[in-house]
Amino acid sequence: MGIFNFWRKTSHFFSPEESEKIVEAVRHAEKQTSGEIRVYIESHCRFVDPLDRAVELFGGLHMEKTTDRNGVLVYVAMKDRQLAIFGDEGIHLKVGDNFWTAEVQKMINQFNSANYAEGIAEIIKEIGDALRYHFPYDRLNDKNELPDDIVFGK
Numbered sequence: 001m002g003i004f005n006f007w008r009k010t011s012h013f014f015s016p017e018e019s020e021k022i023v024e025a026v027r028h029a030e031k032q033t034s035g036e037i038r039v040y041i042e043s044h045c046r047f048v049d050p051l052d053r054a055v056e057l058f059g060g061l062h063m064e065k066t067t068d069r070n071g072v073l074v075y076v077a078m079k080d081r082q083l084a085i086f087g088d089e090g091i092h093l094k095v096g097d098n099f100w101t102a103e104v105q106k107m108i109n110q111f112n113s114a115n116y117a118e119g120i121a122e123i124i125k126e127i128g129d130a131l132r133y134h135f136p137y138d139r140l141n142d143k144n145e146l147p148d149d150i151v152f153g154k
Helices: 016-030 050-060 089-112 116-134
Strands: 003-005 036-042 071-077 082-087 150-152
Touching: 016 036, 016 116, 016 150, 036 116, 050 071, 050 082, 071 089, 071 116, 082 089, 082 116, 089 116
Parallel strands: 036 071, 036 150
Antiparallel strands: 003 082, 071 082
């Protein structure tokens, strides 16, 4: 549940190849866990605190409805240069605040080098690793509970 600002401005979001890289990272991560990962990108954060916005979007995307409460939302407001990662209670109880804070910092480091898609894909992989460890894939009972595509807001 970490929050931070990143400091470099971007003039566009993602190329089709970059978008596909992010979606593929989600798909690959989810093949190894019962957890669910969503990515939400918008221009501006409507709230002062991007974590508050992530929590609002988490509910709006019905991410709390996963069986094990192990959904994770990666939120980025590109023009406002804000981001947050919000994990539902199932995964948050397993990894804690320090994990989210470290992941956000890694994403900021990538963003500071203008590696936006790479930074998001890398964090998705690491979140997927944590989900796999705590919520391994069960091929008999697992189903994809949420879409894997990137959600683009305003």
